[in-house]
Amino acid sequence: MKRVTMADVAKEAGVSKSTVSQYLNQRYEFMGEKTKKRIEEAIGKLGYQPNMVARSLKQKSSTTIGVIVANISHEFSTRIIQAIEAQFHQADYHVIVCNAEDKPEKEKKYIDMLLAKQVDGLIIFPTSTNVNVYNELNLQDFPLVFLDRSVPEVDVPTIMLDNKQAACLAVQELYQKGYEMLGILTNSTEYNVTPRVERIEGFKQACRKYGLPVQEKFIQGVALENMTEKIHSIMIGEDPPDALVAGNDLVLMEILTYARDHHLRIPEDLAIIGIDDISFASIYNPAITTIAQPVEKMGHKAATLLISKIAKQKQTQDEIVRFPATLISRSSC
Structure with missing residues (x-):
């Protein structure tokens, strides 16, 4: 089947390609409601799917972030990923989750893969030994947040339990x-x-x-x-x-x-x-x-920190943010 293009949508809606591009990028300032409606209907009728790779290359943003978990077998990991994903979903980001299985070499491969996919930022549960890789990302001012584990040799915002x-x-x-x-x-x-x-x-x-x-x-x-x-x-x-x-x-x-x-x-x-x-x-x-x-709070904090770094907003919080634990007393002691 022939791929439906932006030009096809523009022709169907009776507008220019630039108007369709403005609609897709949610720039509605000078766009009438009738025009928006025609473009929306044209997209639905033709089944148009934006080329996300092309858009990310043009805009220098993929609206995608990567999360590299040290070991997804831990219930803590799966629960905190849910909290992270929920926060990024609200901000219209997609999330790619990778499981390093506590293997530094596997973590390194995932970092390379996610960078090749042009993710906008990374949340890493660091295996701790890829110090040179972490510091290289820092030198490039790449948005990066550590979660659950700190690496003393690397100056990266870190979310941890006390x-x-x-x-x-x-x-x-x-x-x-x-x-x-x-x-x-x-x-x-x-x-x-x-x-x-x-x-x-x-x-x-x-x-x-x-x-x-x-x-x-x-x-x-x-x-x-x-x-x-x-x-x-x-x-x-x-x-x-x-x-x-x-x-x-x-x-x-x-x-x-x-x-x-x-x-x-x-x-x-x-x-x-x-x-x-x-x-x-x-x-x-x-x-x-x-x-x-406090899994949800920790995941929320990691996500909002990374979003701030992606937006290049000034960081005002401490480099390591620690959350207090809570005792839940039951019958095993």
């Missing part, structure tokens, strides 16, 4: 419930991923604050595939912990699975608190006490 405060809330709750031997498990800290490192540090600080022993053998950053083995070695050792903090939702799943498989009663044999209020926490038996992130 991770130390989140871990402190968990320790405080366990301390007030009378637990003394505490541990925290999170994913591997090999690449110094910010939430993992900060939650462990916040956990240690809170234990010292409340006079609880800091048991390094119960404080572990472990690759997820080795998590069951690590939990087992902790739980069968001498004087095992009476409470564990799960550093994120995937770790919580591993702990709950281990407890079920080894017939551990929650909280009688092992108290549990999870950082991230995952969807099943309230209906699990027993219901899981969690530390919730």
Whole structure:
């Protein structure tokens, strides 16, 4: 089939191509309602679809942004993407979501691909090791926002949870419930991923604050595939912990699975608190006490920050914006 062009729309509506172009770009200042109506009807009748690539080349804008998620397996990731997409939809932007699977080389490929597609900006959950790539984007003044993780070597606006405060809330709750031997498990800290490192540090600080022993053998950053083995070695050792903090939702799943498989009663044999209020926490038996992130607010902030950078509006906020966590007390401790 022959592609319907702007010239075809102009001919059908009885106007010039420039008038159709003004209509498509929503420049209605000097356009009468009857003219707008004729163009709208012509577009509908002919089934005209604007060539978005050609328009983006001409206007130097694709009205598209890219979101590169470190690991989309986390419920936090999918929920915050929904919040980001909703905000960009309101602003008439399209969103392309890519999953780096915590692999720096995959993240780099996605950055290259999205730049080739001429996205107007990027929101990245950084894997942390592509420092040269991030700094190159900065040098080119490319609109960029980090989410969930910071990279100290890169000066980019960053939206994060107050991770130390989140871990402190968990320790405080366990301390007030009378637990003394505490541990925290999170994913591997090999690449110094910010939430993992900060939650462990916040956990240690809170234990010292409340006079609880800091048991390094119960404080572990472990690759997820080795998590069951690590939990087992902790739980069968001498004087095992009476409470564990799960550093994120995937770790919580591993702990709950281990407890079920080894017939551990929650909280009688092992108290549990999870950082991230995952969807099943309230209906699990027993219901899981969690530390919730303000996901919608964080996604909204990241999107509005990027829109401001795309519009080259002056940035007045701090480089790192941290949101406080909230304790949701249930029955697992």
